Amino acid sequence: MADTERTLADLVELAPDAPIQFFDLKSQQASIRGALETRWSDILDHGRYIGGPEVTELEEKLCEFTGAADAVAVGSGTQALVMPMIGLGYGYGDAVFVPGFTYNASANAVLLAGATPVFVDIDPVTFNMCPEDLERRVKQVAKQRNLRAKAVMPVDLYGLPADYERIGAVADQYGLQIISDAAQSFGGQSGNKRVGALASITATSFYPTKTLGGYGDGGAVLTTDKGIGEMLRSIRWHGTGEDRKNSIRVGLNGRCDSIQCAVVAEKLSIFEDERARRLTVDALYREQLQGVVGMQSQFSESRMESASACGLFTIRVAERDRVRAELTEKGIPTSIYYDTPLHRMPAFEHFNPAGGLRECERASEEVLSLPMHPYLSTGQVARICEGVLGAVRR
Ligand SMILES: Cc1ncc(COP(=O)(O)O)c(C=O)c1O
Structure with a gap:
């Protein structure tokens, strides 16, 4: 059988003793390479490298998958965060509440839009923004003359949707716009809604190692508001109107090119299978590591129904450096997302903020991410768990 015809199930159990990869884009490529080569050849034939039919195809597929009313493909996840804030006119003195424990892009986006990040602590169980701390900080900002509370940017860390219900209640009470940073959570859901339909504005990333990664940079804004979609289509083309010449607002080159849209559209065709396997790997980890190490949990009281996109599998361990070194010695790759909270960069x-952010600081000292991708075999997960249990019990 040619590599291009291998199914995910074939690939997973192909070599249970093979070296363990932290991410595995090579195995994934084997299942879609033929289809990608056909798509690339189509693009070379039609020659519309920017704004080709693949862009609309991807945007329609993203809406179909997520339930969003509109999707706008852009050049990266960072652009997907910055562009809505530019469009909404944020600027000097506008406060955007961001968790202190996330990738630096979340805070960079706020500053690039000219607004001010206000860091919020995280929930120690979910690693996502703590709704109570959000409310506390919104009240503090209300007392400051130089800041106006404008928006909140929950981040779905490691793939787990933030608590949109409780964050939404705070946002409604204080009139905040929600801009969701779902760079890590495409495919996740909460209740019967998928990421993309959980907030009126959702930014995601197609960076190659994300759950829906391309083979280069890309991202999308998913929105429940068609008006926002229209505005972003103008912003991504230097703020132009229909003539694509005269700027009717400030914009930038925020486009995603045809080749990248084609890759991501193709990846959507195997996404459900990959997601199912991620959930299986996640369940295997939880079963085998139960009670021994702290794991990011979905089960924070009020939201039993959240389902992670399983972008990363992260545990908490004491003596992280020693545990990590032992795992490396056993051929088990690990990674740290993140060893410095944003307010310390x-x-x-x-x-x-005065007093720092206790849970962000603690998490940055203890988190350790284990290999997570759909092509991990059951045997490989068992080897990883055996390694972790051996290292933490010492
Ligand atoms: C939480 C988070 N936000 C934003 C981004 C930015 O996405 P991109 O790298 O596509 O700009 C990333 C990923 O890199 C991320 O993990």
């Missing part, structure tokens, strides 16, 4: 120190 030089670029954002200026926004460090």
